[in-house]
Amino acid sequence: DTGVSQNPRHKITKRGQNVTFRCDPISEHNRLYWYRQTLGQGPEFLTYFQNEAQLEKSRLLSDRFSAERPKGSFSTLEIQRTEQGDSAMYLCASSTHRLYEQYFGPGTRLTVT
Amino acid sequence: GEDVEQSLFLSVREGDSSVINCTYTDSSSTYLYWYKQEPGAGLQLLTYIFSNMDMKQDQRLTVLLNKKDKHLSLRIADTQTGDSAIYFCAESPFGAGSYQLTFGKGTKLSVIP
Numbered sequence: 001d002t003g004v005s006q007n008p009r010h011k012i013t014k015r016g017q018n019v020t021f022r023c024d025p026i027s028e029h030n031r032l033y034w035y036r037q038t039l040g041q042g043p044e045f046l047t048y049f050q051n052e053a054q055l056e057k058s059r060l061l062s063d064r065f066s067a068e069r070p071k072g073s074f075s076t077l078e079i080q081r082t083e084q085g086d087s088a089m090y091l092c093a094s095s096t097h098r099l100y101e102q103y104f105g106p107g108t109r110l111t112v113t
Numbered sequence: 114g115e116d117v118e119q120s121l122f123l124s125v126r127e128g129d130s131s132v133i134n135c136t137y138t139d140s141s142s143t144y145l146y147w148y149k150q151e152p153g154a155g156l157q158l159l160t161y162i163f164s165n166m167d168m169k170q171d172q173r174l175t176v177l178l179n180k181k182d183k184h185l186s187l188r189i190a191d192t193q194t195g196d197s198a199i200y201f202c203a204e205s206p207f208g209a210g211s212y213q214l215t216f217g218k219g220t221k222l223s224v225i226p
Contacts, residue, residue, distance in 0.1 A: 004155075033213065042117075042201050042216030043156070056213065091155055095212070100144045100163075100205065102214060104156040 002026060004105035006092050012111045013082055020078045021108045025094030032075050033102060034067055036060065037089040049075060082112045117217035119202050124223045131189040133220045135202030138183060142207040145178065146214065147187045150199045159187070159200075163207070189222075197224045 005024045013019050025032050030051050035043035046065070047057045051072040061067075064082075069075040079086055089109050093102040116138045125131045137145065143164045148156040162169045162176045162185075169176045175188040189196055199219040205212045 006155075031212075035214075040218065042203070042218050043214070045213040045215070048213060058213075093156075093214075100161060100207075100212065101158060102212070103158060104148075106155040109153075 004092055004094055004103055006090075006105040006108050008108060009106060010109045010111075012113065015084060015112055016081055018078065018080045019082060019110060020076055021090055021110075022074060022076050023092030023094075023105060024074045025092070026096075026103060029094035029096045029103075030072065031095045032069060033093040033095075034075070034077055035091040035093065035104075037091055037107070038087075043091055046077075079110075082110075084112050086110060087112045117202055117204055117215055119200075119217040119220045121218065122221050122223070124225060125192050126225050127192060127194055129192055131187075131192045131196070131222055131224075133187045133189075133200050133202075133222065135185040135187075135217055136183055137185065137202070137204045139204055139206055139215075144205045144207060144212075145176075145185050146201075146203040146205070147174075147176065148201045148203060148216075150201065150219070152198075156201065192222075192224050194224045194226055197222055 007022045033048045034046040037043040049069040064080045067077045089107040091107045093104045095102045119135045146161040147159045150156050173190045177186045201216050201219045203214040203216045
């Protein structure tokens with residue numbers, strides 16, 4: 001399977017704990033995006049990387065959120081001191097020189113209890 | 114700013130055509146997309162159109178764009194039960210740098226056998 005992969009697929013955590021998600025983009029895709037999707041809504045943009053550089057962050061990305069893409073391949077999204085409002089599906093997408101084609105992974109569903 | 118709106122529900126009989134509508138507000142050159150999301154899954158890119166085009170056809174899918182009214186539609190011919198899903202309209206401004214997608218809330222298509 002050469003699609004975008006995300007791990008874990010599901011995460012249940014208690015309020016106040018830290019969580020980290022991983023995204024592996026399609027091989028050779030140099031752009032990587034994170035989105036958040038809450039129930040009944042469309043995905044909302046969080047941040048994007050071109051290679052290892054984080055070039056844009058949404059105002060939705062509070063200081064409890066941090067994303068990295070250290071070698072320009074996989075990316076991690078960490079949420080510190082989780083809150084119930086962080087419960088959502090976290091989606092990763094990647095694209096290459098055909099910038100207008102973003103391919104999404106299956107998502108990580110986070111539940112904060 | 115960008116805003117994308119869609120009707121929330123559509124119900125059709127198997128074999129009929131489905132038409133899902135979307136309006137957007139961004140006035141700059143833009144790419145417009147249709148994604149499909151099945152329960153618990155990520156988003157599947159169905160098709161996209163650049164704002165200088167009026168129509169695009171891809172097998173059972175036809176995209177129509179009315180740039181003057183900022184209205185986009187997706188027609189699915191010979192709708193099948195496997196087409197039951199949520200369909201998201203999205204836009205991305207061309208030349209703005211990040212190509213982040215702005216999504217509507219999605220239209221839930223129910224296909225009645």
